[in-house]
Structures are given as structure tokens and as C-alpha cells.
Amino acid sequence: MGIDLRMPLGALFGVLGLLLTLYGAATRGQPGTEPTGVPIDLIWGVVLFAFGLWMLLLARRARQAPKV
Amino acid sequence: MTTLHWIDYAIMVLYFAFVLGIGAMLRRYVHTSEDFFLSGRSIPAWVTGLAFISANLGAQEVIGMGASGAKYGIATSHFYWVGAIPAMVFVGLFMMPFYYGSRARSVPEYLKLRFDEKTRGVNAVSFAVMTVFSSGISLYAMGKLLNLLLGWSFDASILVAGGIVLGYIFLGGLTSAIYNEVLQFFLIVFGFAPLVFLGLRDVGGWAGLSARLAGVATDNGFAAGAYTRSWAFMGHASANPVGVEWFGLVMGLGFVLSFGYWCTDFLVVQRAMAANSMTAARRTPLIAALPKMLFPFLVILPGMLALVVSSTAVRSTSVAAPTPAAAAAPAVASAAATTTVALSDPGAEPREGIVPPKLDPRTGEPLRDARGRVVLDYDLATPMMLVHFFPAGLLGLGLTALLASFMSGMAGNVTAFNTVWTYDLYQSYIRRGAPDSHYLAMGRFATVFGVAVSIAAAYVAASFNNIMDFLQLVFAFVNAPLFATFALGMFWPRATGHGAFSGLVSGILAAAVHHGISLPAGAHVGVKGGYLGVVTTYPSELAQTFWTAIAAWVTCFVVTIVVSLLTRPRPAEQLHGLVYGLTPQPTDDVKRWYERPGPLALIVLTLTVALNLIFF
Numbered sequence: 001m002g003i004d005l006r007m008p009l010g011a012l013f014g015v016l017g018l019l020l021t022l023y024g025a026a027t028r029g030q031p032g033t034e035p036t037g038v039p040i041d042l043i044w045g046v047v048l049f050a051f052g053l054w055m056l057l058l059a060r061r062a063r064q065a066p067k068v
Numbered sequence: 069m070t071t072l073h074w075i076d077y078a079i080m081v082l083y084f085a086f087v088l089g090i091g092a093m094l095r096r097y098v099h100t101s102e103d104f105f106l107s108g109r110s111i112p113a114w115v116t117g118l119a120f121i122s123a124n125l126g127a128q129e130v131i132g133m134g135a136s137g138a139k140y141g142i143a144t145s146h147f148y149w150v151g152a153i154p155a156m157v158f159v160g161l162f163m164m165p166f167y168y169g170s171r172a173r174s175v176p177e178y179l180k181l182r183f184d185e186k187t188r189g190v191n192a193v194s195f196a197v198m199t200v201f202s203s204g205i206s207l208y209a210m211g212k213l214l215n216l217l218l219g220w221s222f223d224a225s226i227l228v229a230g231g232i233v234l235g236y237i238f239l240g241g242l243t244s245a246i247y248n249e250v251l252q253f254f255l256i257v258f259g260f261a262p263l264v265f266l267g268l269r270d271v272g273g274w275a276g277l278s279a280r281l282a283g284v285a286t287d288n289g290f291a292a293g294a295y296t297r298s299w300a301f302m303g304h305a306s307a308n309p310v311g312v313e314w315f316g317l318v319m320g321l322g323f324v325l326s327f328g329y330w331c332t333d334f335l336v337v338q339r340a341m342a343a344n345s346m347t348a349a350r351r352t353p354l355i356a357a358l359p360k361m362l363f364p365f366l367v368i369l370p371g372m373l374a375l376v377v378s379s380t381a382v383r384s385t386s387v388a389a390p391t392p393a394a395a396a397a398p399a400v401a402s403a404a405a406t407t408t409v410a411l412s413d414p415g416a417e418p419r420e421g422i423v424p425p426k427l428d429p430r431t432g433e434p435l436r437d438a439r440g441r442v443v444l445d446y447d448l449a450t451p452m453m454l455v456h457f458f459p460a461g462l463l464g465l466g467l468t469a470l471l472a473s474f475m476s477g478m479a480g481n482v483t484a485f486n487t488v489w490t491y492d493l494y495q496s497y498i499r500r501g502a503p504d505s506h507y508l509a510m511g512r513f514a515t516v517f518g519v520a521v522s523i524a525a526a527y528v529a530a531s532f533n534n535i536m537d538f539l540q541l542v543f544a545f546v547n548a549p550l551f552a553t554f555a556l557g558m559f560w561p562r563a564t565g566h567g568a569f570s571g572l573v574s575g576i577l578a579a580a581v582h583h584g585i586s587l588p589a590g591a592h593v594g595v596k597g598g599y600l601g602v603v604t605t606y607p608s609e610l611a612q613t614f615w616t617a618i619a620a621w622v623t624c625f626v627v628t629i630v631v632s633l634l635t636r637p638r639p640a641e642q643l644h645g646l647v648y649g650l651t652p653q654p655t656d657d658v659k660r661w662y663e664r665p666g667p668l669a670l671i672v673l674t675l676t677v678a679l680n681l682i683f684f
Contacts, residue, residue, distance in 0.1 A: 002093075002094065002096075002097040003090075003093055003094065003097075003247075005115055005247050005250055008086060008089070008090055008093075008247070008251070009250065009251060009254065011086075012082070012083070012086045012251060013254065013258070015082060016079060016082065016083075016465070019075070019078060019079065019082070020075075020079075020461050020462070020465065023075045023460075023461045024461060027460075027461075032459070033459050033460065034459060035457065035458075035459055036266050036269070036270070036457060038266065038269070040262055040266065040458075040459065040462055041459060041460075041461040041462050044258075044262050044462060044465075045461075047258075048258060051254075051258070
């Protein structure tokens with residue numbers, strides 16, 4: 001109905017991923033930011049960002065595909 | 069108490085902005101009441117499928133399944149692999165043709181078309197009351213948790229969450245709720261997956277978890293594998309932490325309760341009814357079943373892990389005292405230490421756990437069971453995992469996922485409520501024949517009303533805890549016999565309205581009577597049962613619940629058949645599209661073989677059997 005859900009989905013996770021990646025990169029190695037010894041903010045930020053991009057890409061492809 | 073950083077707040081605010089933004093964007097597509105209540109039957113199957121499970125993914129699921137994971141171990145997966153997937157396959161394959169094909173706008177309306185007005189009335193009234201109270205209970209749980217975990221104000225938490233849910237449903241109706249449920253689904257997956265990863269890494273993978281839980285199992289008087297094997301100890305109720313034997317489990321949970329919920333509850337069925345074709349409606353629960361069968365790893369594992377992860381390795385200092393009641397604070401602050409004492413056993417695998425003890429609300433001291441051991445507050449297992457393992461940033465994501473789970477459950481209840489209220493109660497009994505715009509306006513008003521009652525119910529729950537226990541008990545009685553009514557209605561043309569009605573009522577009574585004459589071991593007579601005199605006792609509360617459901621179902625089934633045979637049936641031509649055998653088989657409009665409901669159902673069932681065998 002009206003809006004391809006993959007657009008807002010892609011946008012939300014793209015922005016969330018970017019935010020988390022940048023924060024993870026900026027605070028890398030600071031005390032208290034990696035309680036488990038894994039730079040999890042950075043890693044997961046990239047994962048979210050990639051998922052967001054993928055959703056946006058799918059939405060774009062669907063929009064460009066000729067209507068049957 | 070955990071303090072949040074700006075990044076955590078930023079993530080939450082961003083999410084809330086998106087949620088409301090979607091509602092605002094969809095507003096211009098809502099013109100008729102069918103747009104508002106049924107999304108104009110225009111949503112693709114993958115979207116309705118994810119919304120189907122997300123609407124069910126309320127607080128009970130994320131917090132409750134984590135709690136059960138900590139309490140029962142991997143056997144909690146029975147709530148998925150036995151208690152959900154088979155029923156989801158059944159509703160998709162066999163029942164959706166009648167729900168979607170009859171063009172009924174709600175589940176109670178199907179009952180009206182198939183049986184009669186009184187059967188619809190009973191279902192519509194009980195369902196409407198149940199939805200607003202369920203969403204109230206969920207709001208209450210959220211307010212309490214945020215207060216305990218983050219020190220947020222109870223009032224502000226539930227008002228803001230209720231306000232946001234109200235905002236996006238008011239604007240965009242069911243479509244907005246469904247779109248947001250999909251957003252919430254992904255948020256919950258992405259918010260909890262790293263928790264499982266970090267937790268498993270901490271304990272040394274599944275092997276490490278099994279080894280540590282073996283110690284917990286033997287401490288509690290079970291065989292070593294009782295927490296990590298789902299079927300092996302189901303032979304007798306006393307051999308497994310769930311306290312149920314396989315027959316009660318399969319019949320009570322797997323058949324009566326599960327089919328009663330997934331096949332008849334309008335909250336989930338409404339999502340499938342919004343699909344854009346019959347095939348899409350049938351595929352909705354089947355698509356939902358694929359992620360659903362993997363959910364145990366996402367929501368149960370954190371609870372199991374919380375029992376045994378090392379409490380000192382990470383930043384346990386930040387999980388300090390919550391402030392709600394001054395008396396509660398010191399005891400929770402020492403939670404990790406107390407838990408360690410309670411669970412440790414020299415000579416066994418090293419294990420500690422981060423589940424805090426349950427506190428006596430009067431004294432603030434940890435509660436102890438009959439054997440003098442500290443009783444753990446299992447509901448805090450998953451939230452404790454979040455604050456224990458996540459750094460700033462990811463913690464914001466995890467908490468947002470938790471909030472999303474509360475909101476999706478609430479939104480599911482509110483959209484189901486406004487539809488049943490408007491179509492089944494208002495349009496049927498209060499004002500018939502008004503123009504469509506009137507019912508659209510009534511739907512928006514019912515949304516405001518539903519949220520307001522939910523918030524009021526949350527306060528009632530906060531002041532009288534027993535009232536909510538009592539209400540949930542009544543809902544359980546009302547729901548238990550439902551599947552018998554629907555199954556007979558859909559597959560037996562001879563079933564009559566009088567039969568259905570008397571079956572439902574006697575099923576509800578049977579549930580109340582069975583509950584009244586039975587008591588779980590160690591419980592006191594009262595809301596837990598036994599109020600008609602204790603005739604039988606069950607090893608656990610779950611066993612009692614399952615057998616109560618079985619009693620209700622059998623009674624409803626038998627009474628419906630007997631009364632139907634004694635009353636006059638409806639002529640067959642009035643039952644077209646409503647009953648199996650009098651309805652043409654639906655045809656599939658998809659191209660690829662695996663997209664067809666039949667093969668998809670086979671794939672789902674095969675995978676479910678495989679999962680049961682892997683964790684047998």
C-alpha cells in the first residue's frame with residue numbers, strides 16, 4: 001500500500017549502522033567501551049549498515065523493474 | 069543502575085522518529101474503514117508474515133521466554149517447536165481459506181457468518197476485554213522494568229510508550245502497525261543476536277554452556293542433561309525442570325493451547341487477513357514459521373546463558389542498585405554475589421550467573437524456597453544480560469529492541485481491539501448502517517480509547533497484582549475451548565450455532581471447574597486453583613494449565629457435537645465459503661514451487677522435526 005516498506009527499513013538500519021560504526025571507531029580502545037574485548041559496536045555497526053544498504057538496493061531495483 | 073550515554077539515547081530517539089514517521093507517511097493512504105482496519109487487503113506476504121510473528125513478539129515473548137530459558141533450559145523450545153509451528157502450518161494451509169475467503173473482517177465476524185449472533189457476541193466481548201487488559205499488563209511490565217533497570221519514571225515510561233503506539237496507529241491504522249511490526253522484528257533480531265554471540269563466547273560455546281548447565285541441573289536434582297536436552301527427560305514430570313510429562317505437553321500445549329491461540333486469535337489472524345491475495349494470506353503464517361523456529365536461539369539462549377556466564381569478567385559494576393524502592397536497592401546491588409553463593413558448588417564446572425534474586429517486597433530481603441535456597445528473579449535474566457554484555461551504543465540498540473518488543477505487542481492488541489470493537493460490537497449492536505466514514509472515525513476513537521484503557525489497566529496492575537493474575541486466569545478459561553468451536557465449524561457442516569454456543573460456554577465452565585479442583589504442588593488454595601476443593605494435584609503450574617486446557621477442549625468438542633446433533637442444521641447452500649467440502653479449493657497464484665503453501669508447509673515441518681531431533 002503506497003510505500004515500499006524496504007525504503008524506511010533500509011533508511012533506519014543504514015543510519016543506525018552508520019551511527020554505531022562511527023561511535024565504535026571513535027571510542028575504539030577507550031576503557032569501558034569494549035567490556036568483552038570485542039569491538040562489538042564497530043562490527044555490528046557495519047553489519048547493520050550493510051543490511052540497510054541491501055534493503056535500499058532491493059527497493060530501488062523493485063522501483064526500476066518494469067511494471068508487469 | 070545502568071547509566072546510558074548520548075549514543076544510546078540517540079538510537080532510541082531515531083527509532084521513535086522513524087516509527088511515528090511511518091505512521092505520518094501512511095496517513096494519506098487511509099480513506100476507508102477497510103484501509104484502516106484491514107490495510108485495504110493490499111500487503112505482500114513477506115510483510116504480513118513478519119508482522120504475524122512480531123505482533124506475538126510482545127514482552128511476554130522476549131522477557132518471558134528468557135525467564136523460562138533460565139528456569140527450564142532448552143525445553144522452553146517446546147513453546148516453539150511443539151507449541152507454535154504445527155499450529156501455524158495448520159492455520160495457513162487449512163483455516164486461512166475460510167478466514168480470508170469468507171471476506172469476514174474479523175475472527176468474531178467469521179463466527180457470526182458460520183454460526184450465529186450469540187456465538188460471535190461471546191467471542192467479541194471476551195476478546196475485546198482481553199486485548200486491552202493484555203496490553204495494559206504489557207505496559208505495566210515495561211514501566212516496572214525500565215524503572216528497575218534505568219531508574220526511569222514509571223509514569224513517564226508508560227505514557228511515552230503508550231503515546232507513541234497511539235500516534236502511529238491513529239495515523240496509519242493497521243498498515244502502520246504492520247509496517248512498524250516488521251521494523252520491530254528486525255530490530256529485535258539485530259538487537260539480540262550480538263547478545264547471544266557474546267554470551268556464548270563467554271561460556272565457551274554450546275559445549276561450554278552444556279557443561280556449566282549440567283552443574284545447575286544436578287544441583288536442582290535433575291540429570292546432567294536436563295537443561296540442554298528438550299525431549300530426553302520428558303518421560304516423567306519429575307525428571308525435567310518444566311514439571312510436565314510428554315502427553316500433557318503435546319496435547320495441552322502442542323494441540324489445545326497452541327491451536328487455540330495461533331488459529332483463532334484475531335491479533336495474529338488479522339495480519340494474514342490484510343494480505344493482498346488468498347495465496348499471500350495462506351503463506352503468511354508459513355513465512356512467519358521460518359524465523360519463528362529460530363527464535364529460541366534469540367530469546368531462550370540469553371536466559372540460559374544468564375544462569376552461568378561469569379559475572380565478574382565484564383562490567384558488572386555498572387549493574388548496580390536500582391532506585392525504585394529504597395529497600396530493594398541494597399539487595400539487588402548484591403545480586404551477583406548472592407546468586408554466586410546460591411549456585412556455586414565446589415568441584416563442579418566454574419559458573420556464576422547474573423540472575424538476581426527475587427526480593428520480598430516487604431522486607432527487601434531475597435526470597436528463599438522451602439529448601440532455604442535463594443529464589444531467582446528470572447524475569448530479569450534477559451535484561452541483565454543486556455546491561456552486562458553491551459557497551460554504550462549497542463546497549464542503546466538492545467534496549468530499543470526491548471522497547472520495540474513491548475510496543476509491537478501492544479500495537480497488535482490495540483489494532484485487534486479497535487477492529488473488533490468497531491465492526492463486531494459498535495456496528496453490530498450500537499449503530500448499524502452508518503456511512504463508512506463514521507466507522508473510520510470510530511476506529512480512530514477506539515484506538516485512543518483502547519490505549520487509554522491499557523494505561524489505566526497498567527495502573528490497576530501496579531496497585532493490585534492479584535487482579536491481573538485473576539484476569540489472566542479468566543482469559544485462559546475463555547480461550548481454552550475456542551479451537552474446538554472453530555475446528556468443528558470449519559470441518560463439520562453439521563455443527564450448529566446452538567451447538568457452538570453451548571459448547572463454548574460449557575468448555576469455559578469445564579476449565580474453571582478443573583482449575584478449581586486441582587492445585588500445583590507447593591501452591592496455596594486461591595488464584596492458583598483448588599477453590600472448589602483439591603481433588604488432584606499437579607507437579608507444576610504448567611502441567612495444571614495444560615490439563616485445564618485439555619479438559620476445556622474435550623468438553624467443548626463433545627458438547628458441541630451432541631447439541632448440534634439435537635438441533636436443526638443450516639442448509640448446505642448457506643455454508644459455501646465457510647466450511648470445508650462446501651468451499652472450492654483455493655488456487656495458488658505464485659510461480660515458483662517453493663512459494664506454494666503446500667511445499668512451503670512441508671519445508672517448515674521438516675526443519676521443525678530436524679530441530680527437535682538435534683536438541684532431543
